[in-house]
Amino acid sequence: MEIDASTKKIKHLYVFFGSLFFLFGISIANVIRGKVELFFYLSLFFVFLLNRPKLPIGHTLFLFSSIILLINPIFRDVDTQSIIYYLGPVLQGILIASGLFYVFKLRDVESLNLILIYYIFFQAFAALFLFFNLDLRNEFLLYLYQDDASMGGAFLNAFLFRGYGFSRHFLYGFPLALSFFIGFLIFSNNVKAISKFICFFICLLLCALNARTGILLLLVTFVFYTISNRNGFKIFIFSSVTILLISVILLFSNFDNPELAKYLKWISDFFTIFTDVENNETVKDLKSMLQFPNDIYGILFGAGVTLSAGSSDYSDIGMIRAIFKGGVLFLVLIFILYFSAFKYISRLIFMSGINSRLEDKKNSSVLFLSFCLCFALAMIKGEAYSISDYSRAIFTLSYLSFLILNDSHKVRY
Numbered sequence: 140m141e142i143d144a145s146t147k148k149i150k151h152l153y154v155f156f157g158s159l160f161f162l163f164g165i166s167i168a169n170v171i172r173g174k175v176e177l178f179f180y181l182s183l184f185f186v187f188l189l190n191r192p193k194l195p196i197g198h199t200l201f202l203f204s205s206i207i208l209l210i211n212p213i214f215r216d217v218d219t220q221s222i223i224y225y226l227g228p229v230l231q232g233i234l235i236a237s238g239l240f241y242v243f244k245l246r247d248v249e250s251l252n253l254i255l256i257y258y259i260f261f262q263a264f265a266a267l268f269l270f271f272n273l274d275l276r277n278e279f280l281l282y283l284y285q286d287d288a289s290m291g292g293a294f295l296n297a298f299l300f301r302g303y304g305f306s307r308h309f310l311y312g313f314p315l316a317l318s319f320f321i322g323f324l325i326f327s328n329n330v331k332a333i334s335k336f337i338c339f340f341i342c343l344l345l346c347a348l349n350a351r352t353g354i355l356l357l358l359v360t361f362v363f364y365t366i367s368n369r370n371g372f373k374i375f376i377f378s379s380v381t382i383l384l385i386s387v388i389l390l391f392s393n394f395d396n397p398e399l400a401k402y403l404k405w406i407s408d409f410f411t412i413f414t415d416v417e418n419n420e421t422v423k424d425l426k427s428m429l430q431f432p433n434d435i436y437g438i439l440f441g442a443g444v445t446l447s448a449g450s451s452d453y454s455d456i457g458m459i460r461a462i463f464k465g466g467v468l469f470l471v472l473i474f475i476l477y478f479s480a481f482k483y484i485s486r487l488i489f490m491s492g493i494n495s496r497l498e499d500k501k502n503s504s505v506l507f508l509s510f511c512l513c514f515a516l517a518m519i520k521g522e523a524y525s526i527s528d529y530s531r532a533i534f535t536l537s538y539l540s541f542l543i544l545n546d547s548h549k550v551r552y
Contacts, residue, residue, distance in 0.1 A: 154250045157243035158257035164235035165258070165316065165535065168304045170283065183234035190241050194233070195483070195541050221445060221464050227526040229476075232534025239535075240542045247328045251539070255331075256338060258510060262317070263341045266303035266348060276302070283307060285418045300499050314346040314353025314528025315517050319532055322360045322513070326367070326506045327488050354521045356513045363509035367502045372467040425519065426455035431448045432463060441466035457518035474515075480537035481510040487540035 153497050190315045244292045245254070269276035280302050306313035312334040326333045339357070432442045444463045454460055461470040485507040489500070495525030517523035524530055 148189075150250070153245065154253050155257075157250070158244050158254040158261075159237055160243060161254050161259050161535075162234070162237070162261055164231070165532050166304075166313070167533075169307050169526075169528075170305065171190075180231065180234055183238045184239055186314060187234055190237065192237065192240075192542060193545065195345040195479070195538075216239055221443075224522070224525040225473075228530035229534050231526075231531050232536075233538045235531070236538035236542060239539055242295065245539070245542050246546060248327060248543075249339060251536075252324060252327055252330050254333065255434045259317065259320060259338050259341055259345075262304045262345060262421045264304075264315075265305040266315045266345055269303050270348075284492055296521065297501045304345060306528055308529070309528040311350055311352065311521045312529040314512075315356060315513075315523065315527070315529035316354050316532045317342040318360060318513065319343055319510070319529060321357060321535075322509055323484065323488065323508065325360070325364050326509075341538070352517065356516060359513055359516065360509050363505055363512075367505040425456060428456050428459065430454060430459065432466075437466065439464065439466045439468060441469055455521060457524070459546035461518075461524070473518075477514050477524065478507075478511055478535065480533050481507055482538050483540040483544065484533075485510065486532045487544055515546045 163179070168179050173209050179236075245251060269279070302309040304313060308316075321339055324330050324338055339361070341358055343354065346357060434436050434443075441462060441464050443465075446463055454463075458470055461473055465472075485503045489503040489504065514523055516530070
């Protein structure tokens, strides 16, 4: 018994320090940047070389096919920045996963669940701290984005209005990463119902403070979960009543704080996408950004153009931006690459430490579809495949899933 107890303590220590490492890799390193981030990834690169793990064939094939398409030097100039932004999260995720697997010995779903829960709670405490120290928060945000001259005043004001937590991607990648982690946690059989409920509502609040797209993906994930769960109807009723009560309290409360009132209006405006889609400002903005290359070659293979902020042809839509960079073929390869990543994550949750029952296989398919639909929705609002907490998290969990499944002799090559 003493050996088991000591082994448990060592495992808990690995998980705790692994969670700090995960937090640093997904969010903090990109906040600090510079030599610290470079040293972090160089160290992990040596860990990767020392252990020489295998790579998923699908990842490798589609990744390099996409890069060749982006380079396309015969017909246009090489867009180096696009290659870096596309390749970056894949390499970063592989290196972070290697650190978790080989250094922190994270080799089961239970430990991975704990790491995700720790991440959510840390970000919640960080958001709470910044919420009650607004001057410090504003200084932090101005420090973060002082060198991003391309952002412009509107983007900076958006960050100052939102921006709660510890990340560089408050308006997009950070809330998407939170919704992605919730998808992993609520479908896992190893997480208690109360933990799922608490984490879901923490992430709902964090998304409400940062980007409404995260709320949409949380709702999509929740719908898929209730469909797959045998107690789905009860969960749906309980959660709906809870959200309704909170909404009623907020709507009919007399708040003196103008910032809070501004937030509530901003969130309520988002839900007009379900009730008054024609007059929804987000939908109007997206419609104005629908554009395509002028010729067939550009549509198929791209124009090698990045639709920069501030330009007359700017578009926020990730799919449109991908088409301008590498055409429809590049867009298809992006979806195949990310869907193959989701495949490993979905398999891990229902195959590691649990017998492969028919129900688990069904739930694995439901989770896979949930991840895919969320990614497709994210691609409407931005470049979900570009460097951010979201894309980095996807490939960290995907490659870690691949390593764990491979270690359990459950992956074919």
